[in-house]
Amino acid sequence: MYNSSWFAYVILALWPLVAVWLYRSKSVTEATLWTILGGHMFLPVRTMVDLPMIPPLGKESIPALAAFLGCRFIAGRRISFFSQRRDWVFWLLLLFILEPFITAELNGDAIFVGGYRLPPMEHYDALSAVINQIIIIMPFFLGRQLFRTEEDHALLFRILILAGLFYSLLMLFEVRMSPQLHSWLYGYFPHSFAQQRRFDGFRPVVFMGHGLWVAFFAAITVIAATVFWQLKIKVLRFSPAGVSYYLLLVLLLCKSVASVMYGYAAFLLIKMTSFKTQLRAARMLVLIALLYPSMSIMNVFPHQTLMGWAESVSAERAESLGFRFKNEDMLLNHARQRLFFGWGGWGRNRVHNEETGDDISVTDGKWIITFGVFGWLGFIAEFGLLALPVFRAVSVFKWAKTQQEKTFLSAHALLIGIVMLDQLPNASLAPWLWLVAGVLLGRTEAIFDESKTQGEGRQVLIAQV
Numbered sequence: 312m313y314n315s316s317w318f319a320y321v322i323l324a325l326w327p328l329v330a331v332w333l334y335r336s337k338s339v340t341e342a343t344l345w346t347i348l349g350g351h352m353f354l355p356v357r358t359m360v361d362l363p364m365i366p367p368l369g370k371e372s373i374p375a376l377a378a379f380l381g382c383r384f385i386a387g388r389r390i391s392f393f394s395q396r397r398d399w400v401f402w403l404l405l406l407f408i409l410e411p412f413i414t415a416e417l418n419g420d421a422i423f424v425g426g427y428r429l430p431p432m433e434h435y436d437a438l439s440a441v442i443n444q445i446i447i448i449m450p451f452f453l454g455r456q457l458f459r460t461e462e463d464h465a466l467l468f469r470i471l472i473l474a475g476l477f478y479s480l481l482m483l484f485e486v487r488m489s490p491q492l493h494s495w496l497y498g499y500f501p502h503s504f505a506q507q508r509r510f511d512g513f514r515p516v517v518f519m520g521h522g523l524w525v526a527f528f529a530a531i532t533v534i535a536a537t538v539f540w541q542l543k544i545k546v547l548r549f550s551p552a553g554v555s556y557y558l559l560l561v562l563l564l565c566k567s568v569a570s571v572m573y574g575y576a577a578f579l580l581i582k583m584t585s586f587k588t589q590l591r592a593a594r595m596l597v598l599i600a601l602l603y604p605s606m607s608i609m610n611v612f613p614h615q616t617l618m619g620w621a622e623s624v625s626a627e628r629a630e631s632l633g634f635r636f637k638n639e640d641m642l643l644n645h646a647r648q649r650l651f652f653g654w655g656g657w658g659r660n661r662v663h664n665e666e667t668g669d670d671i672s673v674t675d676g677k678w679i680i681t682f683g684v685f686g687w688l689g690f691i692a693e694f695g696l697l698a699l700p701v702f703r704a705v706s707v708f709k710w711a712k713t714q715q716e717k718t719f720l721s722a723h724a725l726l727i728g729i730v731m732l733d734q735l736p737n738a739s740l741a742p743w744l745w746l747v748a749g750v751l752l753g754r755t756e757a758i759f760d761e762s763k764t765q766g767e768g769r770q771v772l773i774a775q776v
Contacts, residue, residue: 316498319355323373326350330377334385340457342386343378344470347450348743350374351528352478356493356501356520366443375449375742382453392445392452399699400752407448407692410652410685411440418655425668432655440656450742451696454749459757464719465544467750468535472546472554475532479561482515482525486564490516509566526567527739530574531726531747533558537581538722542715568628569736573729581722589721590705596728597698603735604682604690607643635736638673645672646683653686660684677734694731697740700748701727703755710762720758723751 329349333342350370359367366372382388393401415437422429458467481492490507493516494500501520507513514522536558540551555578562574580589606612614636621629645662646653654660660683662672674680682690704724711717727748733739 314499315355315358319358319497320360322353322355322497323358323360323369326354326373327377327380330374330381331385334381339382339386339388340463340466341470342381343453343457343746344467346378346381347374347453347746348470348474350377351519351741351743352474353518355497356518358497366439366446371742372443372446375446378453379449382457388457390449390452390456392448400696403692403695403699404448406688407696408441408444410689410692411444412437414652414655414685414689415440417649417652418659422659424663425666427663427668429659429663430657432657432659436656447742448696448745450746451749451752454746454751455753455756458750458753461713461716461719461754464723464750464754465715467747468538468719469544469546471532471535472539472558475529475536475558475561476546476554478517478528478532479558481517482529482561482565485515485517486513489513490522492516493518512566514566515564522565523567523570523737524739524741526562526565526570527573527733527737529558529562529565530570530577530729533562533574534577534581534722534726534729537578538718541581541718541722568624569733573733577722577725577729580725581718586708586717586721589725590708593701593721593724593728594705596725596732597701600678600728600731600735601694601698603678604643604687607639608647632736634673635675639676639679642672642674642679642683646679646686649686651686651688653682653684653689655684675738676736677738677740680738694734697727697731697748700724700751700755701731703759704751707755707758707762710758716758720751720754723747723754727751 330342330346333345336342337345350373354370354373356370359369361367368376379390382390392404415432415434418432421431458464485492490500490504490513496518500516502516507516507522509522515525516522517525519525519528533555536546536551536555539546540555543551545551546554559574559578562571565571580592584592603612618629618633618636621632641662642660646660658670660680661670661674663669664671674683678690678694681693685692701724704720708717708720711720730740730744730748
């Protein structure tokens with residue numbers, strides 16, 4: 312249990328005012344980026360305001376709502392979830408929003424285990440879950456509708472680099488002094504302090520809640536910086552090569568093996584391979600993430616091979632990975648009992664000791680959380696929405712006109728592929744990543760619309776001739 316300080320609640324309450332200032336002083340795209348990304352970077356973890364009928368408002372939901380309202384009432388931009396196109400986005404979104412009602416209807420039974428009672432799902436729970444789903448998906452559709460031009464695409468990468476440079480100062484401080492900033496500012500540490508010790512030192516936590524999420528944020532900023540290096544674009548008059556090397560070093564100091572592998576592999580792919588190779592890699596990563604539940608159920612995923620690789624790096628890392636796989640297998644066996652629509656909330660998706668009723672499971676990966684709560688269809692809806700921008704990027708790449716546009720598309724698709732892959736061992740899917748995915752979808756749709764318009768124009772010209 313975390314005892315949030317009054318100051319933490321004050322900061323949460325002030326964030327919508329920060330958003331108002333941003334939307335009045337910046338462009339709508341820049342304000343949206345800083346409102347959502349800034350909230351992830353600085354708001355307190357696990358401090359929430361619990362109001363009736365809606366999910367608790369905290370670090371993830373307040374920035375998303377503030378950005379949505381800022382777009383609507385300050386910038387005057389309407390953000391619609393359902394477009395006139397009856398495409399995959401429409402049907403996946405419909406499933407994403409309606410699925411909690413079906414899950415609740417199919418989980419109206421109480422569960423008794425070890426003398427404890429897990430309550431049934433009710434209509435109130437379904438409505439609350441749907442509201443939560445809508446809030447979760449808001450940044451995705453903000454990105455889709457606001458970021459349409461090549462300049463908007465460049466702005467995303469620039470803001471990611473600036474955020475990484477500023478945050479690196481706080482990260483380096485905690486690498487040296489230990490993770491203390493959240494405790495000093497908000498009065499409590501939001502996770503297990505022991506988990507932040509790595510390789511005879513510390514990994515930074517800052518205000519993100521865990522060292523793993525800070526490391527993943529650093530990996531994303533490395534990708535953004537590498538893109539600017541490829542395009543020879545300076546940031547704050549700094550050499551793009553120098554910025555990339557600096558962020559690579561910061562990422563290494565985060566001491567997270569998976570994120571270091573993501574960042575360095577993406578760096579090499581962007582610097583040394585063709586656009587088509589990057590797109591192939593992105594598509595492969597997405598397919599691995601989408602097929603992982605099926606491969607796990609059929610026992611064809613190479614878990615033991617990964618364990619062997621981890622053992623070659625570190626016995627501690629192999630033990631950690633083995634612990635994740637063990638819990639994942641246990642949770643998956645439980646999820647298979649209600650395969651299509653899941654167990655719902657109230658901890659019903661977790662595994663409990665039959666005698667004591669104690670929760671004996673650990674849910675690390677986002678995929679197994681979604682799979683257990685909302686079942687296979689819930690997984691398809693959520694991960695399908697994430698995957699669509701990558702498939703769209705692959706399909707519209709042939710219409711990209713400039714070298715810069717091709718660089719952005721291929722690297723961005725690779726970035727989203729890495730985001731999806733990280734949802735297998737971890738649960739790093741925060742609102743800012745939904746926004747980044749939505750930006751890629753919006754840009755690919757704009758490229759498609761431009762190509763269609765030009766194609767129609769050529770047909771008219773030919774007919775006139």
